Amino acid sequence: MKKLKSALAFSLCAAAAGVQAQTELTVYTALEADDLKRYAQSFNDDHPDIKINWVRDSTGIVTARLLAEKENPRADVVWGLAGTSLLMLKNEGMLAPYAPEGLENLSPKFRDRDEVPSWVGMNAWMAAVCVNTIEAENEGLPMPSSWEDLTKPVYQGHVVMPNPNSSGTGFLDVSAWLQMMGEDEGWAFMDGLHNNISRYTHSGSKPCKMAASGETPIGVSFAFRGARLKDQGAPLELVFPEEGLGWEVEAAGIIKGTSKLDAAQTLVDWAISREAMEMYNEGFAIVAMPGVAKPVKHFPENADELIIENDFAWAAENREAILSKWQKRYDTKSEAQ
């Protein structure tokens, strides 16, 4: 079998060499599909000898797939996956630590704390509340400006948010509330919010999509999705609650055992270069390298002041306990109604 495989590999290489001496990297990602071409193109402008073969899906699916492939990893690099997921991969011993060129230029919040980090950050991905202006007016709802506002009786039955047990975005919100408000107040806030929630969804972008199509006036979701939907013509107002916003780092890392370590390192070097940061900045208001980001349409200008001091280690450690408590308190909503 080994022989057959190497023969196959050889013939494939030979075929590739005939065209162009290229290294092919298998890159797993949860980036937006329409960003993939742009990202690969920019990278290839500098490194035409490395071809990126994307495998893209939603965060949950890609993470599950990476973990399930643990015994025989197929990916060479992960580029564009939630920091929480990369932390899981690190804990499973699946990442090869590497200090890419220019690591010192990254803000310390945007990298693995180890001296030789297992993952490095690209940009931040932050919470936002999507409000449908037409439906809000129809229902006579005032524009909310804080999380606390969302617990007011006027919003009863008008708010949708993701279930943190199914969605990373949902967990990011819950974890941020608990960190900002403290345990007791955080849960008390969620009790209040729960009274106004009409339903919890399984996907993080769904609440904003529902707001965009008028299925709900208010959806707790994330800024990137809201901005895209607004561009498409959705009558949305993005609200960034004043208490602070939960966020998550989008990151890159090298899979341990890859046979193409050189190319993988080249890619990760490039992924934190200034040029890459400028590229991320087209869709995200906050990038890992301080001083690069320019204001992005539909995002607040002071985005980096709005995001909270997020303790990812605390969130990872307490995730299971928080989720099970959340489930006990709120997951039987359909019965309560």
Place this chain on the structure above:
Amino acid sequence: MNLSASTAASVPLSEKAQQLAQRWGYTLLLLLGCGVLTLLVLAPLYTLLSKSVKNKAGDFVGLDNFAQYLGSGAVESALFNSLWVAGLSTVVVVLLAFMAAWALTRTRLPLTGLIRGILVVPILAPSLLSAISLVYLFGNQGVLKSWLFGAEIYGPIGVVLGSCFWTFPHALMILLTAMENADGRHYEAATSLKASPWRIFLTVTVPSARYGLVSAAFVVFTLVITDFGVPKVIGGQFDVLATDIYKQVVGQQRFEMGAVVSVLLLLPALLAFVADRYVQRKQTASFTAQSTPYKPRANKARDWFGALMLLPAVVFILAIIGMAIYASLVTFWPYNLEMSFRNYQFDLMDGGGWGAYINSVQMALGAMVFGTALVFFNAWLMERTPQPSGLKGLFHLLSLLPLAVPGLVLGLSYIFFFNDPNNPLNMIYGSLLILILCTVAHFYAVSHLTAITALKQLDREFEAVGESLKASRWRVLVTVTLPLCLPAILDVALYLFVNAMTTVSAVVFLYGHDSQLASVAVLNMDEAGDIAPAAAMAVLITITCAGAKLVQGLLRFWLDRSTRAWRQGKV
């Protein structure tokens, strides 16, 4: 074939020994069939389900995970919801499908080809399409919102409607197969005894369709209870067991807890399986060697009644599909209803574009050819050759097992099994081939049931007569059984093709960078908020499947005409 031929030619065995060798040959072949299904279903499943008794580190922990899951509080409601939603959907679907099957096979309505085409549309369309349609029809901005009298589509109503829509063709296919080859003599006898139409229905039609009815109920119940697609998209927080798997596996990457829920989900399906076996035991062939095909006589009143029976299913399906097509043409629902074909420019969209579409077609053709051959040959071995009854039962169980396994679970299992560095088959991982194998495995059960239902209706005497004429079973297979079963074979081929075009839940874990699929692209575009392009790609998939259905329909028509004389014994 070689076995019997070569032994007969080389060694002059006594007739008895020859027969014995033949019997063993068949048994060996069916054992091989069991082996293939073990490889495609059982072994992969074991790699995942065995995690239910292990902790995260892989140590054996007994039933701890089960205790933890059952103690988490939300299980009772999820279990209760799963059972009643699946039960209600089963009743509705089997009733509607039986009404439709009766009208299609027992009346002389015109345009039955077209009506059949409309009725199978739900499996021609990706499941997301019906979800989008239901929201546009009954959602908060829906055009028919008032029909729900203030109730919400997001919840049990939506889940039942969505489930009924996509499982209907599965039930219809089994029931049509069960009712198609009716014995005209029974009807003649009943009519000459002056039995009322109602009495004929109860004493001739229903008993002959009993096998199909029970199978259809079993299939629908199991499909609904293991499906997470509909409840995930439209169920809101209406909890069912299948969405719990999604939460555990995709939301939290806790494979061992996902395995626990999967094991629990096998239980109701197993129960349904036992009940199914119990009822099926009494089934005998309805289409015997002496049968004459049933041809309904002219009867206007009955035909009108038949049309009435077809109406609910036809209207329901057309409404959903019509809305979906509309959804693919509007610019931004519900605020900008300007229509254009802009959404059909896939290369400007993400998600693989036309390349993904071509992959999907290749994958579907592969699954169709390989799957149909495998399913039918195995079903023939099981039904029409002498086999030890234990082996038959085992094979049947293996064949039906995939039905009780959510696609998500099957897909993950395939990673664990086929990606194992010690598995010699791991080279197919990431290729189109593994997508084909996974799809065949995923949709094996209904194909198997259809093939079995068709084969059961043929009289055992065909083989007996063949034997007395010294024609081998192989010859009977090729000259009698296959032609008689061709309609069912075409049904199975179409079923596999269209499901391969639309499936998402299992293959989403398995495609490689160069084998993206159109159905996955639909999901990704919807996830990204590009609902109209997602609907457009879904409509394109549906049109492709409808094309396949048309080809199949023409083949059936041609077959029917060219073999009618033969089947009616005029040659």
